Amino acid sequence: MNPQLNSSAPAADGGSGGSVVLAWLVVGLPLAWGVSQTFLKALALFK
């Protein structure tokens, strides 16, 4: 029987809050850059 995992429980194998934040930054920063570039381009529509 595997233990019931708690998604908010302290991490035992790299799942700490810090790891989660870091992981989201790895994908969030490029996405934010792409969205900002697209948003700047979209502004031309409102000029």
Add this chain to the structure above:
Amino acid sequence: MADNSSSVLDRSRTVAGPGYNRWLVPPAALAIHLAIGQAYAFSVFNKPLGALISGDTAKPAPDDWTPLQIGITFSIAIVLLGLSAAIFGKWLERVGPRKAMLASSLCFGGGFLIGSLGVHLHSLALLYFGYGFVGGIGLGIGYISPVSTLIKWFPDRKGVATGMAIMGFGGGAMIGSPLANNLMTHFKASAPLGVAPTFIVMGIIYLIFMQFGVWTIRVPADDWKPAGYVPSTEHNDLITTANVSADNAIKTPQFWMLWVVLLCNVTAGIGVLETASPLIQETFSDAAMGAGKGVTAAAAAGFVGLLSLFNLLGRFFWSSASDKLGRKVAYGIYFGLGILLYALIPTLGHNLQLTLFVAVACVIISMYGGGFATAPAYLSDLFGKYQVGAIHGRLLTAWSTAGVLGPLIVHYLSDSRKAEGFSGAAAYQTVFYTMAGLLVVGFMANLLVKAVNEQYYEKGPVTIAAGAH
């Protein structure tokens, strides 16, 4: 594909240990989807690829590739996306997401590298084989690779989880397009229009970036469930606790109803995406709006960018909303509201109501994205989570079909109207009315979705290993 090795790539080695935080899984999935979503930005290469010999995008040489020849590269990739998702779905369920993600990264990154050789040698066949065929296989495997894993980690929020991942596919184009432009500018002096080195660098960047997903992804233990999660005891015909295999799923009318639903949703969305730039420029031209007040090419590009943003936001918003609304109701909204909005577009264009026109197009495209993102959760509700990734893979053949048929229908209809002398919104009127008609078909197909007959259920408990046969 055989899976006889015992390595860190195996499913058994990716089962999460105690305390693993499930919120690490969506970023892993996003790393894959943000990368492969670049495919939607392939058009950024259209002009440079069409002027590799002349070196001037305004004056292609006779031996330069034509727009049609270049466009086929993207079509091959989209067709391979659907085919590989359908073919490798069961393999993915057996070997787990890590091995599949690695295969995807090698194919997608490798496709760029082979494609760069095709660009360097000016070999169209090599470009088709690299970016289209090999890269397309990477797209298909990558697209479905995190889906069933996310559904298993988030049984309480299936729409939110898959919406986050599939949102990445929409976001990938937003990264891929400016990245390619910047790289081509940087390498302009070292190769014709900088295309070949840009392909090499992008292939390497994506290969590395996707490794984050490969090595972060984990699958939950078979008996894992979120803390405090109690499956709803409220009876709902459209949410099963049973499991249907991928082979049995395609024997059910429900699968084919959803296939039609996705086909109609994607084809109609292509109607907007394919026509967005010329439609807004021709409808709101200087001639119609007054000198200096028409929509310029730059503003039209801004409109396309705005649609990309709403495509991305819609994937997350609508898919998340479907957790509360129910999948059938969500698709009912996409199609019901969509029919009205598609039919409204020509009228808004005719009346020169630019702001409303833009707003309506944004809502339409958000629901197009929502239709993509809600599909895995709908499949999971109907067929269980046993082989939902493989079933999703087979459903994506509808996307491939729409990806080829959609542009053909759109261009045929608009070109015919223009040949009859119509211009502006009137030239695209039949496109939008036809798309509204397609949405009626999708609406009906969604209405016909009922609970799957018990004869298709797997008998007894299922395990991942059982999916190996």
